[in-house]
Amino acid sequence: MKQQLTVAVSGLNNTDNPGPGIPVIRALRDWKGNDIRIIGISYDNLEPGLFMRDLVDKSYSVPFPSGGTENLMLRLQYIHEIEKIDFIFPNFDAELFTFMKIAPELEKMGIKTFLPTADQFEERHKYRLSEFGEKYGLSVPLSITIGSISEVPAALNNFEYPVVVKGKFYDAYIAYNLEQVYSYFHKIQAKWGLPIILQQFVYGNEYNVVALGDGKGNTIGAVPMRKQYITDKGKAWAGITIDEPRLIEMTHKLIAANKWRGGMELELIKDKNGTLYIVEINPRFPAWVYLAVASGQNMPAAAIQLAFGEKVAAFENYDIGKLFVRYSWDNIVTLSEFQQISTLGEL
Amino acid sequence: MQLRIKGNIAVSESGFVFDPSTGDSYSINPIGVEIIQLMKQTLSEKAIVDAIVERYQTEPQTVEKDLYDFCNLLVKHQLADRI
Incomplete structure (x- = not known):
């Protein structure tokens, strides 16, 4: 893998329902410092990450995946001609399937991804969770x-x-x-x-695990978190890493069984009898992934290394009792910046 | 009732209690901290009552009752096990 990388990242919606883009970028900056050029990919001209210029070097608007893969590919080809992208990190659930579909074409262009396979993506869908639990011997409501x-x-x-x-x-x-x-x-x-x-509905405490699978059945990283402060949208505004070995075991079991490739988030509930239920499996890193990075497991960086075929040793430890507390910040944006992204689709 | 504080429970001198397996945290007062420290020395309930009575010159019945309530709270929040 070359020293200077160019990585395109979506999910710049750092709102009260945040996408994972900005936390992923922070993780990559921690890893590579200035040896990485971050290209923001946005679907909306007011995604806050567009204007976080200390984290994002250049941004481009792209068409919604629902508009067809052809349009998206054309736009990515244009961006690639200018930026020479090495890796793309799609971060929205709704765009993942499209990116999985175009991944072989991207690879031919020299752009790597590290995504689950279509089968892995499909079988963990919310509407197939019961089937999924049965197949892998996991408790699901x-x-x-x-x-x-x-x-x-x-x-x-x-x-x-x-x-x-x-x-x-x-x-x-x-x-x-x-x-x-x-x-x-x-x-x-x-x-x-x-x-x-x-x-x-299962009464109990909610837990989350962010994890990375190497696609061969190995869990490269796994960090469990308990939400401490939840917004009215149910999103974690504060959370703390915890020491619950059963959550890690469950994650290892799942990844070993379905050979998950890429980042994932497990949402679980522990009922009053201590039974852990998986309530959701998100096929990408969550917006709180930076907590795992700060706790010693830089999974976004490891995902890129894996995509480039590098040997990555599994993380074995993380700091327990480390918290994240989000905050909101009024970023001041000039009219010319807003005009540029709105009219030219680039910033 | 004799209790054992769970091994992974962290208790700071300022009375901050953290359960790393659930992420729950609690604040306890200085006497609570003292009692937990005595429990960690695996002292019996009677020995704990005696130690508190001697230190604070108070009635054993009051300490016994408060200790009973405190122990129930520790068990309820899964910070300690009955032994």
Whole structure:
């Protein structure tokens, strides 16, 4: 791997529902300092990361993946001609499948990625979680995927309230009665489409694990965290690394079984009997990944090293009891900067 | 009731208690810190009561009752095990 790298990163939406882009960039800066050129990839002209010029060297707007892979490829080719990208870090759930699809073409262009395979990506979907748990011997709460509102009453016969109503990619609401289930169904359908997932609510403490799999069944890194402060969107605003060996064991078991390639986040709940349930598997690093970096496991850097075929030893330790506390900051932006990204699509 | 503070529980001199397996943290007062330190020496309940009574010149019944409540709290929050 060459000394000076150019890495394109998406997920610059460092908002109250933050994407992992900026934390990933911080991790890469910690690793390489100024020996890395960061190219921001944005879908919206007000993504805060666009204007964090000390972290992002140059940014480009790109079309939404839903607009077709052709348009996205054309735009990436244009950016690559200028920037000579070595590696792309896609960070949005909704764009991952597209990037997985175009990864061979990117590779031919000289751009590396480190993503799960299509099978790995598909089988951990929220709407296939029950199947996933059964296949790998992991506890998951009962989940039923529904494709139309008429299926709701029959599906609800399998649950006790409260029930979690979830969107395919994002959003989850806790419903305490039928009316609320209908209301959240419509709300999520309008935003993210179908299917909708109904999941048994599990009372208990929520834990998260950020991990990196090498694609051969080895866990390169795994750091568990407990959310300490949660926003009204359910996002962690503060969290602390914890020492719970069962969470690490579960992560190793999962990665060994499905040979996960790339970053991932496990969301788990420990019920009052101490049983750990996997409630979600996110196929990318989470927005709190920098906590793992600060605790001794720079997984984003390791992902790039793995993509370049370098031997990466698995991280064995991390600092326990280390916290992150987010804050908001009014970054002042000039009109000319905003104009540049809005009209030229580059900044 | 004799208790053993779980081995991984961190207790600072200022009374900050951290359970690394759950991420929970608590604040306890100076007497609570003292009691936990005595528990870590595996002293019996009676020995702990005697030590506190002697140090603070108070009624054993009051200390016994408060120690009982405190021990129940430690067990409830899974910071200690009954032995």
